[in-house]
Amino acid sequence: MSGSGRRRVPVLAVAAGLSVVGVLLAGLTRTGYNLLVSNLRGEEVLGVLGPQIALAVLASMLWPAAAGAAASKFTARALGARDAAQVAALARHLRRRTLATGAVSAVLVGAWAGLRRGDGVGPALAVAALAMAYAGYLLSRGTLLGHGRVARATAWEGVALVLALGCLLVLLLTGAALPLLLPLALGYAAYAVAGWPRARGAGPLPPGLRREVDAFVAWGVLGNVASAGLLQLCLVVAGEAVPAREAGLLAAAVTLATPASMLARSLVQVLFPAMARSAGAGDAAAVRRQADRVTRGAVAVFVPLFAVLVLGARPLLRLAGEDFAGGVPALRVLLVAVLLTTLPVAAVAALTSGAARGIRSSALMSTAGFAVGVGALAVLAGPFGVTGIAVAYLLGAAVTSALPWVVVWRAQGQRWAGPTLRVVAAVAALVALVVVQEEAAATAWWAPVVSSAVFCAGWVLLSWGDVRGVLGSRGPGAAGGADTLAP
Template identity: 40%
Template sequence: MSRLRAILFPAPNHENTDNPLGSAFALTVLAVFVQGLSRFGYSILVGRLLGKEVLAEVNLAISLAMLLVLLWPQASGTAAAKFIAMARGRQDREGQAATAAFTAASASAAMAVLGASAGLYAAFVLGLSWPHAVSAGLLVLSLSAYNFVRGVRTGNNQFVTTTMWDTISSFLSLTLLLLVLLAGWHWALLLPMVLGYAVYALPAWPRRTGARLDPALRREILVFTAWGSAHTLAAGGLMQLSVVLGEGMGSRAELGLYSAAVSLATPASMLSGAMLTALSPSVARMFAAGDTAGLTRQVDLILRTMVTVFLPVFGVGVLWAEPVLHVVYGQGFLAAEPLLVILFFAVSATSFNAANARLNGTEPWGIRVLAVSNGVGLVLGVAAMFALGPRLGITAAAIGYLVGSLVSALLPLLVVWRIDRMPWGGVLLRIVLGYAMVLGGLALLGDDFRVLPALGVTVAFLAAWAALNARDLRPMLRTVTARLRG
């Protein structure tokens, strides 16, 4: 029990060290998987039991909450992660506590305004029922707290703690949702998610401290948070915005199909934001400690690891999109397959965000580059949605998200490749070849899904990908083997 208590309620970490990259990477993936399972479970249970229209209304409220959280609270968590890690790098204990308290106050003010705005917008603009509108406002509060506290724990290098609380939060949310469904309380469908996020956040919410931050540092944190908000809104808000805008591009039933596709892609899209939050603190600590060579090696290793591991995961998802929809949602949702394929391609592009970790965690101008890059992607994505909407309907929302994702992923990578002289030519060539193999597999399989041909294409794709990435794959396998033996 003492060991469990130490994991769940750890003391602040003041050590100028980080978890090994592989450990932080694996724990982050596990935490995102567990939390994504909760959101995914929501869509499965609601879609299966209550139908497309109710799924559309629930996901509309969730998308609105996730979009508003990006306006400030999530960036406050990213700021907490960066500046707490930098204080650890300087061995400044008072600075750690003061940074946590200051960013918490900033996040709290934004949460109150955004929560009230969400409830009013959901009721009077989106036309949601009052119970769902009020729940949307409460969801903004709890989801904001969740994202902020995740940043605090990450800045303190508490990855095991984060994963444990993610597991508790997800289990609680899904259990309460089952009880709500069994009781027939459809007005309370969002409250289990609200409570799950609140349980995650409350134990680690920073306390007030007597230590005061230097005014210049407070200003730097606020400027970083403002630019970070622009960056996260442009990068992470496009998917949620596509759901909100998609309401005007088709019927509620078509929006339900798109919501089903988004629910399958959302856990993967969460991966991008979580990886940025998880990996930026180690980059920030190295930057604050003056370890330029180590920082460059870390960023290069992050990109190679992400490309090697995640591209085949998304590739297999694209090839098996139809049976995944059939198993998860049933025969009535198979029409969402083209939407899911497009979203998987889009989300995969945003998951290779090593350049984002470099820009987010070092010089102050880096976050501005991210904000501008993602702003360009957002504008082009929304423009594509409006331009294609009259002809393609709800499909235009998915294509717009794809356009924005590709632009916002490519520009930061090109900037870091240029300024740091990174050896990424071969990595980018492998990414292009990987996408080409997936598209070739889709063309080979045709419109009618058959299990044996799909298995053959999948095995051939994975074998070819392993051969292309053998140089980066071998060290990973050796590390995993050594840990298992140990």
């Protein structure tokens, strides 16, 4: 309660709630897109479309994705310092760089699609258009979040969703001779225009700040390519190393494996500016408290959520169509990998929201995971097909996730031994339950229901302290008096 007796509203909770909706809408855009194509056109068409989208996403990682993160961090920091001139100069700098680098990378991936993959002129131009639109979308979203305009960012995610899926459905039903990527590009372009950063009357960034921003983005590029880029690389490799039908199975598995991680992304979008403000104010205790609270909540919530998805992988994959049952092993492996990359979101935010060395450390850790993943791809993709590609991603993701978790655990003096042991035990239990499920009744409708119930019951007993904290009681990571605002 405030001094006037009014109830205090948690800022992070309200912003996180809006951000969850926005990120879910963003996830539904990509997920719905692929599901419409898989159900109406089949796995071979999805096997072509999936690698094309992956190329456009990889292009965005060559600058725009990191520029969006920079807009979120440095805009929030400048607003915290009440420096309007710096906010405008930052917008001017980032949008110029994003347009230039986005155009170059769009041309490169368009040429790859047309010349290397032989997709044709129209699809190649569509890949380039999607890459450019997605670059603008990332910068606009980062800018809106940096300004704290979470509600507006969420609303435009809804607009992009309706535009992309509505136009795609028209193309699929009418059989219009247009590339299937164009509706997705249209949705992202609409968002980019709506949230494009304004820099009216802005001057150049001070040299010291410009170097800091550019260094942050450069390290962010390395980190993004080395972490999120590994999954997109797996799709590109599948598009060239296995038949289109098998690539379609992997694309369907990725489509169904990644939406749950959108919840974690929503936390990052809110937590990153909040930690940046705390770090800018020199409040290391607040950063530590936020990291601990979110990490414990992530373990308590996401482990059982992903477990249910892993155990229900067979019926889940039917959402992509009746011909996708061959992708069940890959889907299960990818779900475990995405779980591992979801859990350390607070640790990564704690690393990258503060001093410049944090983003460098995060990028180098991701590079180590990327190297492991690429090495595993070279060994496993040929003999084991899409399942081997999924396992390669799992190995890289495990390294990428474990390093920041351990570093922040030790650097901040966190008490994360319990959560760590519970995650290890959960993965072991999942493997055992999947084996039992497949041996006993692989296709019975009750098998995933019973195995999920057993897992969740055991998880609640094992993690009752943190589960109680998520439900509202004071768990081990709870702390009061922070991150609240009287309305």
